Amino acid sequence: MSDTRHPAAGGDARSDAPARLPDHVVTDRLVLRRWTRNDEPALSAAITASVEHLRPWMPWAGGEPVTPDDRVRWIDSCNHAWREGGDAVLGILLADGTVIGGTGLHRRAGPDTVEIGYWLHIDHTGRGYATETARALTDAAFGVPGVDYVEIQHDRANTASRRVPDRLGFTMMGERIPTDPPAPGEDRVHWAWRVTRSEWAGGGYSPR
Secondary structure, eight states, X not given: OOOOOOOOOOTTSOTTSOOOOOOEEEOSSEEEEEOOGGGHHHHHHHHHHHHHHHTTTOGGGGGXXXXXXXXXXXXXXXXXXXXXXXXXXXXXXXXXXXXXXXXXXXXXXXXXXXXXXXXXXXXXXXXXXXXXXXXXXXXXXXXXXXOOEEEEEEETTOHHHHHXXXXXXXXXXXXXXXXXXXXXXXXXXXXXXXXXXHHHHHTOXXXX
């Protein structure tokens, strides 16, 4: 699990807003799309089932459980931000619609950089879904004008999250000290991984 803030151009975006980030990506096994209000029960159930697995690494998991109304308000807020050119906060679903996690494309690293975050339901770890998600979102992010870098960050104690950017050939750029309150399992040093548009497009990376 990497740090994520929970967990394509559009016709009605403001003309001065950044290009909208992709909000619907399909892979061989997964559908990555924005949450809707109708997803609240399945999303809440996935978080509840996995909260002890998530709590060591995801600061937002410390605030669980939340009420259905609060979850719906959060979904509405995420979708409003996306329409204004902000983050794309997405669900990870199997082809049959089963919710197995959350992901997102985040602009917090600057206008030319998109950061990928992800978390998975405890019953769906160890199957390559996080790597498949990050690969697809990297492809999608570089389809957005002005995005030249894609990053993944994780706490250095989170060895499972490290395997995703490492497998995809991202370069470890160094350590960063986060400003957000820590999750219980974190040691307060984040590892930052990056791939450039030219490296990804040119195959200059080395997937492991």
